[in-house]
Amino acid sequence: MAYGILEGVKGFMEYEMISEKELDRLLEKEQGFVIDLRSPWEYAAYHIPGAVNIPYERLKKVRGLPKNVPLIFYCERGSVSMVAAREMAEKGYRAKSLTGGIHSWHRRLG
Numbered sequence: 001m002a003y004g005i006l007e008g009v010k011g012f013m014e015y016e017m018i019s020e021k022e023l024d025r026l027l028e029k030e031q032g033f034v035i036d037l038r039s040p041w042e043y044a045a046y047h048i049p050g051a052v053n054i055p056y057e058r059l060k061k062v063r064g065l066p067k068n069v070p071l072i073f074y075c076e077r078g079s080v081s082m083v084a085a086r087e088m089a090e091k092g093y094r095a096k097s098l099t100g101g102i103h104s105w106h107r108r109l110g
Helices: 020-028 040-045 079-090 101-107
Strands: 002-008 011-018 033-036 071-074 095-098
Touching (some): 011 020, 020 071, 020 095, 020 101, 071 101, 079 095
Parallel strands (some): 033 071, 071 095
């Protein structure tokens, strides 16, 4: 696992980079709220089971995301989810980003 660390006004804010195997483990234990940051069309084509579609452009407008479980973000290849995880960590959320995006998760399926 890798961590991104930000120095904020209230100290250090962290977000975690996780592998597809770590994601599977979290999903198996129902320990996370999975957010697909891609467009609704990409989400409709295929997505990680249980994921909620919140396109990155709308993320800042969403209210009521859970703070008691990790928010697990993914996008197409991982760069947008890293930005989202950093931004949400700055707001006090426990944030994780799937390394390699949905491509890494989908590729291991075969």
